[in-house]
Amino acid sequence: MDYYIDLSALDSLIYMNPLAISWTIFLNGGWVIVLFTLLWGFWQMWVYNIQGKYAATVKYVLLAIDVPKSNEQSVKAMEQIFAHLAGSHFNPNLIEKYWEGKFCLSYSLEIISIDGYIQFLIRTPADYRDLVESAIYAQYPDAEVTEVRDYVDTIPGEYPNDEFDLWGTQIVLAKEDAYPIRTYPEFEHSLSSLEQQFLDPLAAILEAMSRLTKGEQVWLQLVVTPLDESWKDKGVKIVKKLIKAKIEEKSTIFDKALDLPINVLGELSNQILSTGGTAEKPKEAQPSIMQHLSPGEKTIVEGIERKIAKMGFMTRFRMIYAGRKEVFQKGRGVSSIFGTIKQFNTQNLNAFKPHKKITTKVNYFFTKYRTNLRKTKIYLAYKYRSTARGANGNVLNNEELATIFHFPAMTVKAPLLKKTEGKKAEPPVSLPMGDEMEELIRFEGEEQPSVTEEKAEVRKDGLPFDYNNPYFEEKFALKKVPKPSSASSSVEVKKGGKVVEDRPSSASSFAPPGGASEDRTEGKEPPHNLPFVE
Numbered sequence: 184m185d186y187y188i189d190l191s192a193l194d195s196l197i198y199m200n201p202l203a204i205s206w207t208i209f210l211n212g213g214w215v216i217v218l219f220t221l222l223w224g225f226w227q228m229w230v231y232n233i234q235g236k237y238a239a240t241v242k243y244v245l246l247a248i249d250v251p252k253s254n255e256q257s258v259k260a261m262e263q264i265f266a267h268l269a270g271s272h273f274n275p276n277l278i279e280k281y282w283e284g285k286f287c288l289s290y291s292l293e294i295i296s297i298d299g300y301i302q303f304l305i306r307t308p309a310d311y312r313d314l315v316e317s318a319i320y321a322q323y324p325d326a327e328v329t330e331v332r333d334y335v336d337t338i339p340g341e342y343p344n345d346e347f348d349l350w351g352t353q354i355v356l357a358k359e360d361a362y363p364i365r366t367y368p369e370f371e372h373s374l375s376s377l378e379q380q381f382l383d384p385l386a387a388i389l390e391a392m393s394r395l396t397k398g399e400q401v402w403l404q405l406v407v408t409p410l411d412e413s414w415k416d417k418g419v420k421i422v423k424k425l426i427k428a429k430i431e432e433k434s435t436i437f438d439k440a441l442d443l444p445i446n447v448l449g450e451l452s453n454q455i456l457s458t459g460g461t462a463e464k465p466k467e468a469q470p471s472i473m474q475h476l477s478p479g480e481k482t483i484v485e486g487i488e489r490k491i492a493k494m495g496f497m498t499r500f501r502m503i504y505a506g507r508k509e510v511f512q513k514g515r516g517v518s519s520i521f522g523t524i525k526q527f528n529t530q531n532l533n534a535f536k537p538h539k540k541i542t543t544k545v546n547y548f549f550t551k552y553r554t555n556l557r558k559t560k561i562y563l564a565y566k567y568r569s570t571a572r573g574a575n576g577n578v579l580n581n582e583e584l585a586t587i588f589h590f591p592a593m594t595v596k597a598p599l600l601k602k603t604e605g606k607k608a609e610p611p612v613s614l615p616m617g618d619e620m621e622e623l624i625r626f627e628g629e630e631q632p633s634v635t636e637e638k639a640e641v642r643k644d645g646l647p648f649d650y651n652n653p654y655f656e657e658k659f660a661l662k663k664v665p666k667p668s669s670a671s672s673s674v675e676v677k678k679g680g681k682v683v684e685d686r687p688s689s690a691s692s693f694a695p696p697g698g699a700s701e702d703r704t705e706g707k708e709p710p711h712n713l714p715f716v717e
Contacts, residue, residue, distance in 0.1 A: 233284030272409030
């Protein structure tokens with residue numbers, strides 16, 4: 184029996200104009216496609232609208248985090264903090280998602296440098312503030328948390344601008360999300376069999392950020408959203424593909440419905456044609472070739488499995504360099520900082536790169552107009568910590584996030600090397616004694632220069648950067664008291680989970696609260712470590 188397909192009805196379309204052809208197709212079943220397209224568009228508009236209304240009800244707070252320079256915690260502590268933050272994940276039901284517009288809220292982790300002064304920030308929903316603070320204090324008991332106002336308004340948001348210029352981009356992964364970047368365990372260097380040195384990757388970033396001059400700013404932002412376990416499925420498939428293992432495809436109800444008639448016919452044919460012999464044994468699945476992989480291929484498989492074994496976060500990584508036009512220099516604010524980000528890259532696994540279409544560089548036509556338009560879009564995406572603007576995010580686990588965003592430690596000690604419980608040292612050479620103490624008290628009432636007015640040329644602590652300088656809190660802290668005689672200020676700060684009221688900032692610790700005539704030493708105990716002669 185021969186079958187034929189009659190296409191004679193299409194012959195008439197050859198002599199029609201395009202509008203008539205479109206109308207004919209629409210009347211003969213094309214309206215179904217148009218209807219579904221319109222319904223899908225209206226549905227997306229509805230979801231976007233209700234989610235926007237829900238987002239408008241969420242209040243956020245911006246927290247400045249200061250950790251003492253004597254911090255001896257490793258990056259593992261920050262990894263635990265991210266695991267703590269993952270507890271805010273939730274999957275809304277159908278009513279919550281499509282009627283109330285609820286969705287899983289995000290955190291914004293930011294490292295910024297303003298005029299060379301560096302600050303760590305976390306922007307969190309107000310409802311999760313206690314969660315963030317408890318996670319920080321659990322790992323860093325001596326940390327100081329200050330609520331500050333947003334700093335993004337310190338530069339203009341529309342370009343071109345007569346005074347400021349801006350460069351920005353969204354940083355994305357070069358390969359699929361399942362491939363990991365270089366993480367902090369790979370930055371450990373063995374000095375001996377008993378001692379290891381940790382080459383902190385963040386040290387290079389902070390050093391480059393501290394070299395900015397007055398009028399320059401660099402902002403690094405990680406907007407993270409906790410995920411469920413479904414993101415790991417792609418990683419499992421990639422691993423099975425690499426080791427040539429059998430991949431079990433999940434069949435839907437439609438697949439089962441289509442396979443049912445074929446399976447019935449196959450079973451009937453087997454029964455009819457059966458000769459009573461032994462049934463053929465099913466073929467065994469092809470064994471894994473893991474033992475035949477090269478060392479590089481094994482490293483890739485192990486890296487993917489290590490990544491999917493931890494908690495995942497949908498991450499949008501942004502960078503902005505802005506400054507006044509007279510000091511704006513891409514070599515200092517872009518090349519040096521983006522070069523330090525490349526230390527997380529590996530050739531065989533994954534790497535960071537700027538998104539081609541989300542960066543302030545365009546080619547060929549209308550370059551000035553398109554460049555300024557991109558600058559504005561990138562600024563707005565950063566300002567609102569958006570999870571919708573720009574390109575899709577990438578999945579990073581808590582180990583990868585901790586590698587990029589953590590508080591630098593004073594030193595990293597080898598776990599197997601026994602250290603002394605304490606060390607002996609002479610009193611500091613700068614400790615005032617005798618006549619020097621009297622002179623210090625006598626001149627204490629005079630106005631002293633603030634340590635935040637200009638960066639110290641020589642840092643006595645020996646660190647190449649000053650990441651807990653009070654410059655940012657003095658400028659952006661929300662709760663301040665009036666400065667008596669314009670000489671001192673105080674900021675409400677949480678230290679170790681407790682509120683410290685009216686803590687004087689270190690920039691004005693030598694300024695008298697009541698003027699030059701007031702003696703601050705009256706009624707106060709001497710320092711507990713002041714040496715006395717018996």
